[in-house]
Amino acid sequence: MEILRSYVEQILAPALTELGVNGDHWKAMIAPSRERTMGDLSLPCFAFAKQLGMAPNLIAEKLQSIIKTTEVISEINSTSGYLNFKISSTWLAKFILSGQIRVGDATGKYPSGKRSVLIEHTSANPNGPFHVGRARNAILGDTLVRLHRLHGNEVRAEYYVDDMGKQVAVLAWALANLSTDRVEEILADREPLNESWKDKADHERVRWYQAAQVLRNDDEIKNDIEREIAAMVHASENGDDNVLTSFENAYQPVLDGMLQTLGRLGITFDEFTRESLFVTNGDVAKVMRQLSNLEIHGIADNGAEYLDLGARGLKGKTEFYFRRGDGSSLYATRDIAYHIWKFKQCENLINILGEDHKLQSKQVSLTLTELGYSTPEVLFYSFIKLPEGKMSTRKGNVVFMDDLLEEAKAHAAQVVREIRSDYNTEQIDEIAEAVGTSAVRFNIIKVSPDKGFTFRWEEALSFDSDSAPFIMYSHTRTRSIAKKCHDLGVNVAQNNDLNLSEIPESMYELLRIIACHNDILARAVEQSRPNLFANQLLNLANYYNGFYRDCKVIKDGVVNHTFFAISEIASKLLKSGMIGLGITPLEQM
RNA sequence: GGCCCCAUAGUGUAGCUUGGAUAUCACACUGGUUUGCGGAACCAGUAACCCGUGUUCGAAUCGCGGCGGGGCCGCCA
Numbered sequence: 001m002e003i004l005r006s007y008v009e010q011i012l013a014p015a016l017t018e019l020g021v022n023g024d025h026w027k028a029m030i031a032p033s034r035e036r037t038m039g040d041l042s043l044p045c046f047a048f049a050k051q052l053g054m055a056p057n058l059i060a061e062k063l064q065s066i067i068k069t070t071e072v073i074s075e076i077n078s079t080s081g082y083l084n085f086k087i088s089s090t091w092l093a094k095f096i097l098s099g100q101i102r103v104g105d106a107t108g109k110y111p112s113g114k115r116s117v118l119i120e121h122t123s124a125n126p127n128g129p130f131h132v133g134r135a136r137n138a139i140l141g142d143t144l145v146r147l148h149r150l151h152g153n154e155v156r157a158e159y160y161v162d163d164m165g166k167q168v169a170v171l172a173w174a175l176a177n178l179s180t181d182r183v184e185e186i187l188a189d190r191e192p193l194n195e196s197w198k199d200k201a202d203h204e205r206v207r208w209y210q211a212a213q214v215l216r217n218d219d220e221i222k223n224d225i226e227r228e229i230a231a232m233v234h235a236s237e238n239g240d241d242n243v244l245t246s247f248e249n250a251y252q253p254v255l256d257g258m259l260q261t262l263g264r265l266g267i268t269f270d271e272f273t274r275e276s277l278f279v280t281n282g283d284v285a286k287v288m289r290q291l292s293n294l295e296i297h298g299i300a301d302n303g304a305e306y307l308d309l310g311a312r313g314l315k316g317k318t319e320f321y322f323r324r325g326d327g328s329s330l331y332a333t334r335d336i337a338y339h340i341w342k343f344k345q346c347e348n349l350i351n352i353l354g355e356d357h358k359l360q361s362k363q364v365s366l367t368l369t370e371l372g373y374s375t376p377e378v379l380f381y382s383f384i385k386l387p388e389g390k391m392s393t394r395k396g397n398v399v400f401m402d403d404l405l406e407e408a409k410a411h412a413a414q415v416v417r418e419i420r421s422d423y424n425t426e427q428i429d430e431i432a433e434a435v436g437t438s439a440v441r442f443n444i445i446k447v448s449p450d451k452g453f454t455f456r457w458e459e460a461l462s463f464d465s466d467s468a469p470f471i472m473y474s475h476t477r478t479r480s481i482a483k484k485c486h487d488l489g490v491n492v493a494q495n496n497d498l499n500l501s502e503i504p505e506s507m508y509e510l511l512r513i514i515a516c517h518n519d520i521l522a523r524a525v526e527q528s529r530p531n532l533f534a535n536q537l538l539n540l541a542n543y544y545n546g547f548y549r550d551c552k553v554i555k556d557g558v559v560n561h562t563f564f565a566i567s568e569i570a571s572k573l574l575k576s577g578m579i580g581l582g583i584t585p586l587e588q589m
Numbered sequence: 590g591g592c593c594c595c596a597u598a599g600u601g602u603a604g605c606u607u608g609g610a611u612a613u614c615a616c617a618c619u620g621g622u623u624u625g626c627g628g629a630a631c632c633a634g635u636a637a638c639c640c641g642u643g644u645u646c647g648a649a650u651c652g653c654g655g656c657g658g659g660g661c662c663g664c665c666a
Contacts, residue, residue, distance in 0.1 A: 034610070046609050046647090056609080080610045125666070165666055304664045316592040317662050324664045331666050355660050358593065382595075382659060390659095419629070446615095448602070450595060452659055459600085463629075466601070466616045473629050480627055535602065538615060545630065554626045567626095589629090 001032065001040040001087065001512070002519050003095070007072045008041050008085050015066040019059070021048055032516075039075065039084030040512065046081055056081030089503040092511045097498060097565055102518055103572045104150040106580035112152030118346035119145050122262070122269075123160040125167045126255035128206030129197070130262070131398035132444075132455055133384040133391045139444045140381055141352040142267040143530040143582055150580040151525045156346060159269045160338060161255065163247055164236040164276045165331065169229050171205065172250035174212035186211040197402060202257030205250075237328045239280040261401050265437055266582045278337040284329045287337045287371075291322050294370055300325070312366050320363045335364050340373060349376035350528065354383065355450075379528040382452035384444075399455060401440075408436035411461045412469075416589070427588075434584035435469050441582045442468035446534045466538055468583045474541035475578060478571035479587045481553050481564075490559045498562045506546040507566060513543045517573055521580075530581070537577045544570045 009027055016026060029047065033039040045059040052059060060078035067076055074088035104110070121141020124134050145157045162168065174183075187207060197203035216222050216229075235243040262268070278284045288305070291297060296308045302325035310318030322333040342349050353361055358380060365375040383390060391398040413432035416423065423431070443460055447453055463469040485491070503511075517536060524533035547570070553563045575585045 028607075034604085034613070036613095038610085042610090044609065082610060162666070167666060300664075302664080306664085314592095321664050326664085328664090330664070355594070357661095359661050360666095362593090380594080380660095385659090415629080446601065448595095451601090452595080453601090462616095466614095467629095469629065470616095473627085477627055477630095484626060531602075535614070542615075548626080549623095549631055552626060559626095563626095588627090 001515050003515055004041050004072070004085065004087050005030065007070065008043075011067050011070060011073065012043065012063075015063050018066060019048075019062065020052060033082075033084055036509075036512070038079065038082075039077065039086040040515075041085045043083045043085075044081060045083060087512065087515070089508045089511070090500050092508075092515060093500050093503055093562075093566075096511055096514055096569060097562075099569075101514060101569065101573070102152075103576050104152065104518075104521075104580075105576060106146040106150040108149035108155060110152070111149070111154045113154065114152050115148075115348060116154040116156075116346055117148055117348040117350055118156045118158060118342055119148070119350045119352070120158045120160055120342070121145070121352035122267075123162070124258065125162045126202075126251040126258060127167050127171050127209045128254065129200070129202040130258055130401040131391050132401055132404055132460075133398070135262075135265075135401045136381055136384055136444055137352050137354065138262055138267050139265065139441050139582070140379065140449055140530060142262075142265075143441070143445050143580075144350065144352065144379065144525075144528060146580045146582060147521065147525050147530060147533060150576060151521055153525070156270045157268070158271045158273060158342075161272050161274045163251065163274045164233075164244065164279070166229065166233055168247045168251050169232040169236065170212045170216070171209045171254070172247050173225070173229050173232060174208035175205065175250050176246070178208060178211055183207050183211040186214050194400075194403065196406070197400075200257045200260070200402070201253035202255075202261070203400075203402070205254050234326075234328065236276065237279060239276070244276055261405075264405055265401075265441060266584070273338070273341075275334055275338070278334050278341065279329065283337040283341065284334055287340065288323050288329060288333060290371060291333075291367070296370070303327070307367060307370070309363060309366050312370065314362065314366060316359075320367065322367075332360055332364060335360075336367055336371075339364060339368055339376065340371075342376075343373055347374070351376050351378045353378055353380055355380045356383075377528065379449060381449040385452065385454045387454055387456065404440060404460060405437060407457070408440050408461055409433055410436075412436045412439070412463065415463060420589075431586060431589045434586055435463065435472065435589065438468035438472060438578075438583040439463055442471075442534065445530045445581060446538075448529070448531050468581075469589075471537055471541045471574065471578060471583060472586060472589060474544050475571065475574040475585050476587065476589050477548060478544070478567055478574065481548075481567055482571065483587075484554055485559050485564055488554065488557065488559055490561075490564065492568075494561050498565065499560075500562065504550050506543075506550040507563070510543040510547040510566065510570060513539055514570065514573060517577075521577075533577070534581055537574070537581060537583075540570065540574060540577065544574070 008030060026043065030041050030043050033042040045056040048059050049056050057078070057080055060081055060083045063083050064076055064078040069076055072088055072091050073085050075086035077084050119141060122138040124130070130138070145155050148155045187210060193203060193207060216225055232243055236247060291307060292305060294307060296311045298306050298308055298319065300306065304321055304325040305323040306319040306321040308318055309320050322330060324330065339349070361378050368375050386397065386399065409432045412435035413428055416428050416431050440460065446466065517540065520536040521533055524530055547566070551563045553560055553567050578585045
């Protein structure tokens with residue numbers, strides 16, 4: 001609870017001086033109390049023991065006896081070497097009711113101009129539909145975009161489109177050379193295309209991609225195919241317009257289909273940047289010339305060039321190749337050109353990458369440093385597995401995001417139908433869509449990014465626990481109460497009608513969690529850990545429910561203005577926080 | 590084989606940077622309350638620091654060594 005910090009320091013300073021503690025290094029030691037019942041901020045006294053020749057618990061007790069409570073700090077206690085400070089409920093209520101807690105807006109309407117960041121996320125190869133593993137990137141990335149905006153940062157969300165290279169070439173080759181019948185013949189032993197997606201290009205065209213992958217393993221013809229594909233790749237890397245156009249015709253409908261899926265999850269981008277740009281505009285050639293002049297530069301027998309990053313602390317395989325023997329560039333080389341370009345757009349970069357990109361990302365960063373540029377922050381995430389092993393678009397053992405969203409929606413509709421028999425089909429459909437997509441997002445962001453997990457249908461479709469629907473329901477309840485107040489002719493709580501003489505425990509608890517709300521948001525943003533804020537929103541919803549139980553906003557047809565004002569503040573924080581996580585706030589559900 | 594990441598109750602998670610309280614919070618589970626300003630609610634209880642070792646008055650936290658899970662080690666992307 002950072003709002004309390006300066007007040008604690010203020011009363012602590014003279015007391016510590018009196019005891020004989022000099023300097024202000026103790027300020028850094030003040031930390032949130034471990035348990036809420038003890039206090040809000042605590043000072044561990046162990047570090048003073050040696051200097052003062054006193055036991056820590058005696059120091060804490062001594063300090064407690066010296067320090068007097070204030071209007072802000074209503075309780076000071078000492079337990080086993082800790083001095084605990086608890087915030088005054090009355091002061092806190094006044095503070096919060098005076099509107100001093102920033103609500104924020106995750107859609108970016110009210111940037112504070114604090115910081116401007118360019119977040120690149122997703123950037124999936126446009127060769128097939130999203131499966132839940134690939135979608136972790138998009139969901140984490142988009143949530144980070146939203147949380148930065150909620151925090152007040154200006155954000156540009158960017159998708160780097162891989163419009164050249166082998167994966168796209170394979171797709172283009174297949175579409176040009178294989179008939180529909182031929183594709184189905186090759187994939188005869190696999191699951192057929194799900195009828196629901198037969199007009200969605202990402203689902204449709206991935207079969208061409210998969211069929212081509214099968215043929216590339218066929219000993220009789222693979223050499224011919226490989227030669228044709230290599231020629232296309234080579235041409236694309238030299239900026240051949242015809243080939244790049246054929247690539248675009250192949251992948252763009254696929255990308256559109258993929259973006260349609262993301263759109264359903266509320267994920268959009270401000271900018272799409274194509275990899276080929278840096279080949280055609282000469283940036284890549286320029287970067288390669290610069291790299292060739294570096295001290296750590298080396299040349300292989302066939303003319304391929306690399307940097308020896310071992311000289312810069314890289315362990316394991318230290319040669320980082322940036323130019324092939326035939327003079328063409330590699331993916332990482334183009335990525336360096338892309339980063340240099342990104343730094344011209346914005347000085348703070350964040351990338352969201354799968355853990356398989358760790359080495360690559362390290363190589364890019366070391367090289368950028370070598371060239372005198374700064375480096376991006378990177379959020380790495382582990383993969384989502386299936387109980388039977390890892391997912392692979394190539395092999396076809398995946399759970400498609402489109403299928404998951406449909407299942408989640410169907411499940412949500414079933415629950416709503418049971419609970420709200422009076423809703424019509426249209427209402428149920430709208431609620432089910434919001435609940436289904438929100439639940440899917442939340443189940444992914446509540447897990448720490450660096451931990452892998454196994455996808456289970458049962459868990460993905462579970463709404464009854466620590467889930468988005470729980471938060472959504474609390475928010476809906478706040479709206480329902482506000483509507484009732486409105487019906488009673490009370491639209492806004494009257495400030496002069498507030499009564500703070502008696503503050504119930506559960507209201508105090510809600511106020512305390514509200515007071516920490518933006519501390520948690522700041523930490524989630526600074527450390528790129530959306531799961532921290534997901535947990536905060538769950539807590540907020542929980543404490544609101546406790547408040548709701550004990551503090552009746554409307555009793556016997558009369559509105560309690562104090563409770564109503566608190567309820568409305570919680571409602572706003574819930575709503576802005578939900579949008580920050582990509583959960584859809586509803587008026588009724 | 591080499592390098593990197595992860596490991597806290599049944600599940601998820603905080604704490605680890607800067608060692609110090611009875612290890613946080615939520616869900617699940619068990620028991621209870623309650624017919625509600627929306628019960629998708631509330632209250633209570635059970636339950637965990639991967640193993641070993643070192644440093645220390647004190648280790649979830651720091652060092653070393655293991656086990657387990659994941660990733661990487663292409664002139665692929």
